[in-house]
Amino acid sequence: VLGYFLRFKRSGSSILDPMQADAYGMFLVHYPIVLWLQYWLFDFDLPAIVKAVVAFVLTVALSWASTAALRRIPGVTRVL
Known part of the structure; x- marks a missing residue:
């Protein structure tokens, strides 16, 4: 499966590319x-699906x- 996605990955930028640097901190x-x-x-x-979507969107945002704000503290960028 991994080989398939590596072979057919689209080149170019993705809408999620700006999030890559903050992924570990977000985790x-x-x-x-x-x-x-x-x-x-x-x-x-x-409905449960509405609650799930709201929780997902707000959690990501x-x-x-918060990760972007934490990275502005000196020394935190070494951890995040």
Whole structure:
């Protein structure tokens, strides 16, 4: 499977390319964000798929923003 995707990968930029540098930091900070969002969405009377989409979009956005903010602290870029 990996060989297939490596062979047929499109060249050029992707919409997710700007996120590549922050991927590890997003991985590190996303868990508390997901927990907080799920707790916050628990009392809303929405279908589960809507809650999942809202949690996903907000988790990606907040994780990316918090990682970008953390990377501005001197020395943190060596870890993130």
